[in-house]
Amino acid sequence: MPPTNPPLAAKLAGLQSSAIRDLLKLTTRADVISLAGGLPDAALMPRERIAAAAETALSNSSCLQYTESPGWAPLRAVLAERESARLGRVVPVEEVFVTHGSQQALSLLAEVLLDPGALVIVEDPAYVGALQVFRAAGARIVAVPLDADGMRVDVLAELLARGERPAFVHTVSNFHNPGGVTMSPQRRRELAELADAHGFWVIEDDPYGELWFDSPAPEPVATYSRNVIRLSSASKILSPSLRVGWMVAPDRVCRGVELLKQGADLCGSALTQQIAAELLADETWLTAHVDSVRTAYGARAKALVHAARDRFGARIVCTEAAGGMFVWADFTDGTDTQALLPRALAEGVAYVPGSAFAVEGGYRNSIRMCFTTSDAATLTEAIERLARAGVNK
CATH class of the missing domain: 3.90.1150.10 (Aspartate Aminotransferase, domain 1)
Incomplete structure (x- = not known):
């Protein structure tokens, strides 16, 4: 046969x-x-600065070993300090989780926050990497349109008024991919208020926020609510090959992500995380x-x-x-x-x-x-x- x-x-x-x-x-x-x-x-x-940081990291054999699943502790401390300044509040190290680029954070969060058939609300047009993740998770995806001020939060409010209950709302709040627009401060506050009132998560995907040209991006949505999980990355300001992304989220979310990351890849690269930590901590150079x-x-x-x-x-x-x-x-x-x-x-x-x-x-x-x-x-x-x-x- x-x-x-x-x-x-x-x-x-x-x-x-x-x-x-x-x-x-x-x-x-x-x-x-x-x-x-x-x-x-x-x-x-x-390249030269990355090479120098790599040489420093390689002077200690610890960079060749496994590291903690939530990320190398000194890098998490650097990220906690940076995110505290961005959010205007103290971000504990326990609420910072390092991932293999922010795309992995999306993938792990989909496993932690979604059951098959759960509702996810995205912007339309949408970031295709997010759509791939949410479809693989078996989510029901509903789109909310964009305009010049970002996500139409009024349309989201109408969906909620009709009884829709999302597990989370995904937004690329700054310099949207692909839409090129930035969510207005008023809509950021309104989105956070809806998340608090209706008990859903917001995933604020922000890999581009530091790449402003004329004026800085508005305060993150995460400034206004603890129901916001904030993602960012070193890929756009340093190098994608470092594969250093991070998530700022409540401790219970981070612990759920940690359990799944252990099953996915155990941990990230101690070498590239040590390189990133040195570069991100050097504020004058950065x-x-x-x-x-x-x-x-x-x-x-x-x-x-x-x-x-x-x-x-x-x-x-x-x-x-x-x-x-x-x-x-x-x-x-x-x-x-x-x-x-x-x-x-x-x-x-x-x-x-x-x-x-x-x-x-x-x-x-x-x-x-x-x-x-x-x-x-x-x-x-x-x-x-x-x-x-x-x-x-």
Whole structure:
């Protein structure tokens, strides 16, 4: 008899690969200007400073050993101090948990906070990494739209008034991926008040908050409620390869995450956590470094938005480039950006169609563009190539 193939888990049937990761495979040609990836610029990463911190860490063999599941204690202390300053209250070390990037925090939180069929509310358009996690957890996902002030908290309030009871609400509050907008201070307070009144968690996903260009991001949603679990990361300000993310959450959430992390990977890397601790604790150096990244990204973002508006005029509506890594654009002339993509790639430019971020369809006339890895002249050329691909016809 021929062998019978063992089955895979049924939950895989409803999952799809990230459209962005798949697209990156098509943009490795040297002649393609990629606006598709969500990558920080490797040229701006502090390689020499990372190397020096690595040498310091390697002077002690402890960096080669397993470390605590919640993270290397000195790193957690550094993060607690940074988050205390950000939130305006004392954050105990026990409420700081280090993860393998903030994406792992999302994955572990989904296991801790969700039972199959539980309701999760997300923003629309949505961060695709979050959608992958929540779908794998078997959640029921309901979308709330964005506007220029971030999540439409009034729509969320209407859902709650109709009897919906989410396990949690997920928001990318600062310089949204993909939407490029930032939640207003008033909506942050309103969201926190709803969480307290109705007893649900808010996961405030904030990997971009330090990448502001003209003025700092508003106070975190976590400032206003202890029902907010705050995520952040060193990936965008130092290097993704360090894989250092963190979570600030009540102790009972951290302990639940710890149990699951022990089963997933035991612990993170003591080496990279020691490197990150040294860099994040060096406030004078870090401030200067992040300022240089902000300056570079700010100039690139403004160049991209200016080129798009100048080239397409009223046929395009772009978000303002206030921070983060992305610009969201809607074409007003009916351009189908999914259909356009093959022609754009042929012209030597890549982007992510808006439909990749839709929770239940839509955004066929939208695109997400990342400005971090090209200079102003290259970004202007990318918009010219996009126009040649047929947007202006």
